[in-house]
């Protein structure tokens with residue numbers, strides 16, 4: 001149930017939809033806050049992949065909300081039941097707000113297993129079938145500060161029928177009502193905030209119905225599901241999110257699941273989204289890439305605390321943000337297939353003797369101590385340090401982008417920011433040289 005401690009204070013709403021503000025009173029102690037638009041801290045079982053807690057603590061602007069996913073945790077249920085003190089303590093986390101979601105946004109999830117009463121998640125040893133009772137028993141052992149309720153979200157494939165979409169909305173509302181009933185009776189979950197899940201696939205009326213009905217329930221915020229990257233054309237996604245935003249109450253946060261690319265984040269913020277899952281830097285790291293897109297909108301690029309624009313020299317066919325991928329070097333075709341225009345792939349041979357930092361002027365540990373050539377060497381020799389260094393840079397760069405986004409909203413510079421992140425690489429290079 002909404003504990004009424006979390007508050008969304010909007011300082012600005014741009015063009016009727018893009019929201020700038022801060023969520024206050026977060027966590028069981030109400031001491032935390034989170035600026036919006038913003039993203040959550042992506043983890044595997046409470047750990048940011050490749051980074052220890054003490055390394056993480058050295059990074060600036062780390063989100064105050066840590067996301068864990070039930071598919072990872074479900075297999076630990078018995079251990080957590082024995083432990084009794086909740087997942088935050090179990091994972092050695094401190095000073096964070098714990099958010100528990102159903103799925104890992106960076107892991108593919110097989111579909112076709114949900115029924116009227118159950119939802120399946122996939123752990124390391126296979127499928128785990130959840131009923132609402134089991135789902136809520138898990139939440140009681142996790143003891144999160146926020147959690148999304150059980151939801152049937154298998155509507156992201158293009159050919160999902162209207163009937164299946166309607167069923168997904170109905171089931172998700174039924175699961176929500178059952179979760180709320182059990183939540184009210186639970187001592188362990190007292191003070192935890194419930195996020196209802198908005199479904200509806202690509203059907204406008206179902207999206208609006210799902211949003212309207214979910215908003216009638218006593219939830220603290222909303223998860224927008226079924227908009228995952230690759231599952232939907234961006235213009236349709238923006239249109240549907242804008243329609244959902246019109247229906248949802250203004251005073252509660254909207255968390256979009258499964259979208260992390262900077263250009264898509266910008267479009268979705270303009271449609272009314274407040275929060276994103278922070279999995280994108282992890283995906284980039286896993287392909288051996290470094291984020292290097294330009295988000296500098298200040299008039300003084302030397303200003304402290306902000307990475308000046310990257311000097312970029314990517315392949316011609318990486319220029320179009322919606323376009324295709326480079327094909328060269330010794331890189332794995334699978335990695336290359338998903339390389340976005342916002343990153344450089346350090347496995348590429350061209351970086352073998354490139355002695356510049358990942359991003360000129362970036363203040364992160366990796367960029368201040370190492371060169372691209374060293375990262376290339378670590379990657380081709382499969383050294384674990386490659387992932388550590390790339391993750392440090394990618395997390396810092398991505399958080400810098402969100403800071404720039406909030407600054408752009410505050411100072412009417414959103415169009416400038418859009419041009420920055422989308423402009424062709426050769427222009428970026430020329431204008432900085």
Ligand SMILES: [Zn+2]
Pocket residue numbers: 358359362363364365366367368392393396
């Ligand atoms: Zn860096």
